[in-house]
Amino acid sequence: MEITNVRVRLADGVNERLCGYCTMTIDNEFVVRDLRIIIGDKGLFVAMPSRKGQRRCPRCGVKNSYQAKFCSECGNRLRMRLKPGPAEQSRLHVDIAHPITPECRRKIQDCVISAYEKEKTRASAEGYVPPPSDDEIPSEYFEEHTELERG
Template identity: 50%
Template sequence: MDITEVRVKLMENSEDRLRAFCSITFDSCFVIRDLKIIDGTNGPFVAMPSRKLTGHCNRCGHKNYLRAPFCNQCGTKQRGGNGDNDGPQKLYADVAHPINSECREQIQRHVIEEFELELQRAQQPGYRSRYDDDFDNEDVAAAAAPQASEVPAKLPPPAPHFHQRPSGEASSPRGGKDNDDSFGAGVF
């Protein structure tokens, strides 16, 4: 597996140790976004994309972030959610991460090299970050585009992405008219 592209978005006015966000592309076909480049004691390091962990309210069962002082749904004071708890409880979980140190070092090396190059590019007049640019390769997209003679005159309308209920039908969490066993049924 090769890292084929790294895009960096510098965070110039960040008041904490966050220096940049970046995305990496593997084998020109798989992108991971929102890696962070953070100033550490031994120089910049790469932090994997993560999400804040949640817990459930003891009263109503609503999801709240860990250490939230009150429930966002019912307002009940949460146990252990006073915000000043500095215990070892984990607050974030990685969304994507390397499984071994060799892969972590490869990602770290490529990202930090590109970060340093991006810092140099930022000094040039007319600098623009490529981080938010579309990831489609325009040359490949143009080559794969059908010729005018291959395009049907009128395409059928796209199928809906979600199961749609006829108007007036209520959804119920269990039983009732909502006994659909298809994939994604009962999600909403």
């Protein structure tokens, strides 16, 4: 596995532990978005993209966040535990993509933190313009797709 591209966008400073977000390309073929660069107890580390864990509504079967009080589909009140047990605690957030081996984790961590340090250095220069976020659509798209084809 070769990490062929790493793009970092520095955080806006609202959360003092969150330093930035990252998009990583592997072998010029696979993209992983929304990695987070965080200050931990032992320094910087890379958190993998995750989503909130889910459980099914006993009435309609639709998935809802573990923290939801009511079903988003049928409005049924969902039973809440006063204190989540170890199994529920570990499922509050679930990684979407993650390295399996420690070597892979170290490789990702080293590449992302190196790119973060470079972006931080660039940000300290006068006239720095942050890179566009992955959510922003390039203006070229709108120039090419201004008229809708009508049938």
